[in-house]
Amino acid sequence: MSIQYAILGFLSWKPLSGYDLKKLFAASTVMHWSGNSNQIYRALVELHQQGLVTCEVQPQQGLPARKEYHITAAGQAALRQWVMSAPEPPLLRNTFLVQLAWADQLTAAELDTLLASYEAEMDVHARMMREQAARQLDTPQRTPRERYLWQMINENWISFYETQLAWARAARQASIQEEKQP
Amino acid sequence: MSIQYAILGFLSWKPLSGYDLKKLFAASTVMHWSGNSNQIYRALVELHQQGLVTCEVQPQQGLPARKEYHITAAGQAALRQWVMSAPEPPLLRNTFLVQLAWADQLTAAELDTLLASYEAEMDVHARMMREQAARQLDTPQRTPRERYLWQMINENWISFYETQLAWARAARQASIQEEKQP
DNA sequence: GATGACATGTAATTCGTTACATGATTCC
DNA sequence: GGAATCATGTAACGAATTACATGTCATC
Numbered sequence: 001m002s003i004q005y006a007i008l009g010f011l012s013w014k015p016l017s018g019y020d021l022k023k024l025f026a027a028s029t030v031m032h033w034s035g036n037s038n039q040i041y042r043a044l045v046e047l048h049q050q051g052l053v054t055c056e057v058q059p060q061q062g063l064p065a066r067k068e069y070h071i072t073a074a075g076q077a078a079l080r081q082w083v084m085s086a087p088e089p090p091l092l093r094n095t096f097l098v099q100l101a102w103a104d105q106l107t108a109a110e111l112d113t114l115l116a117s118y119e120a121e122m123d124v125h126a127r128m129m130r131e132q133a134a135r136q137l138d139t140p141q142r143t144p145r146e147r148y149l150w151q152m153i154n155e156n157w158i159s160f161y162e163t164q165l166a167w168a169r170a171a172r173q174a175s176i177q178e179e180k181q182p
Numbered sequence: 183m184s185i186q187y188a189i190l191g192f193l194s195w196k197p198l199s200g201y202d203l204k205k206l207f208a209a210s211t212v213m214h215w216s217g218n219s220n221q222i223y224r225a226l227v228e229l230h231q232q233g234l235v236t237c238e239v240q241p242q243q244g245l246p247a248r249k250e251y252h253i254t255a256a257g258q259a260a261l262r263q264w265v266m267s268a269p270e271p272p273l274l275r276n277t278f279l280v281q282l283a284w285a286d287q288l289t290a291a292e293l294d295t296l297l298a299s300y301e302a303e304m305d306v307h308a309r310m311m312r313e314q315a316a317r318q319l320d321t322p323q324r325t326p327r328e329r330y331l332w333q334m335i336n337e338n339w340i341s342f343y344e345t346q347l348a349w350a351r352a353a354r355q356a357s358i359q360e361e362k363q364p
Numbered sequence: 365g366a367t368g369a370c371a372t373g374t375a376a377t378t379c380g381t382t383a384c385a386t387g388a389t390t391c392c
Numbered sequence: 393g394g395a396a397t398c399a400t401g402t403a404a405c406g407a408a409t410t411a412c413a414t415g416t417c418a419t420c
Binding site for chain 1: 262
């Protein structure tokens with residue numbers, strides 16, 4: 001559902017083709033979609049049917065026609081409506097926690113290795129996010145308000161990975177303490 | 183895939199029926215599955231085919247036969263193997279952040295309402311998690327190690343919601359500051 | 365008489381992913 | 393010659409959810 005609104009959002013910046021959108025999704029780490037053509041092209045057809053976008057076909061020699069989608073007034077209204085709608089809770093699934101749930105059968109060393117590799121992974125992700133935020137790769141600069149909003153989004157992701165990282169470190173420490181007092 | 187291992191994990195405690203597992207999944211907030219019969223019964227068939235569980239049918243008068251699944255030695259080995267395997271990164275999708283990405287068109291008041299309702303939601307979740315952890319509803323008490331592991335799992339969830347909560351508060355504050363200096 | 369627990373399962377639907385198919389042009 | 397970019401799309405598959413189907417027994 002919400003990928004349609006994400007597309008409308010991008011189109012509210014400027015007219016784009018399916019191919020453009022695909023690249024935008026693939027590039028942005030914060031939009032969690034993979035940028036696969038299946039979803040995007042189908043979503044565009046649906047948005048067109050609902051009258052939320054119009055399609056401008058630009059024939060090209062040799063290449064398939066470029067279909068440039070423009071957001072309509074109805075589309076802008078629908079986007080605004082959705083943006084204002086009550087937020088749904090974030091959905092988090094961490095298979096690693098399921099692994100941990102039955103890690104009692106591991107040795108202390110094995111458990112520490114496991115936690116260490118999670119820690120390392122979270123560290124990598126946290127760094128990546130911090131770098132990307134610093135470069136502001138996908139931060140539009142239209143208004144100061146918008147810049148601030150995208151910074152907040154980046155910070156949300158950073159804080160997520162940093163929290164995981166801190167948790168992993170604490171878990172390792174606690175695990176060592178546990179071991180000493182059986 | 184990993185729901186099979188979660189099932190094996192529960193069965194490593196004691197033999198259970200599909201119905202039992204369904205209730206366990208539905209009750210535990212930390213296992214993110216909804217506890218729907220489709221997945222569970224299919225997973226049990228597959229585990230049985232793989233020889234990781236055995237099935238003991240207990241006929242009952244009036245009621246459909248209760249199929250009690252027992253973990254096998256192969257099942258225990260497979261579980262251990264999986265628990266030790268390299269953790270995959272947690273998967274987080276937060277539609278609210280997508281909403282925020284195009285919240286520039288909202289008034290300051292509307293934006294604050296939006297952030298406030300996210301804040302409230304995260305607060306509720308954080309409280310729920312903290313309560314559940316305090317009551318240790320789904321914390322098995324077999325060994326001190328296992329108790330500690332499940333505490334860590336609970337703390338992971340709590341820290342997630344608390345981080346989101348803190349982020350929402352900071353975002354609201356920053357939003358107010360932004361407004362004063364345009 | 366209705367609801368809910370017990371207990372099994374199937375069907376339909378949604379969402380998302382990877383891989384495939386086609387075909388020209390440009391760069392190394 | 394091979395890879396990457398441009399540009400459209402389809403097919404196959406997997407994971408997960410809700411809703412449906414069936415039937416008994418106990419409780420309110």
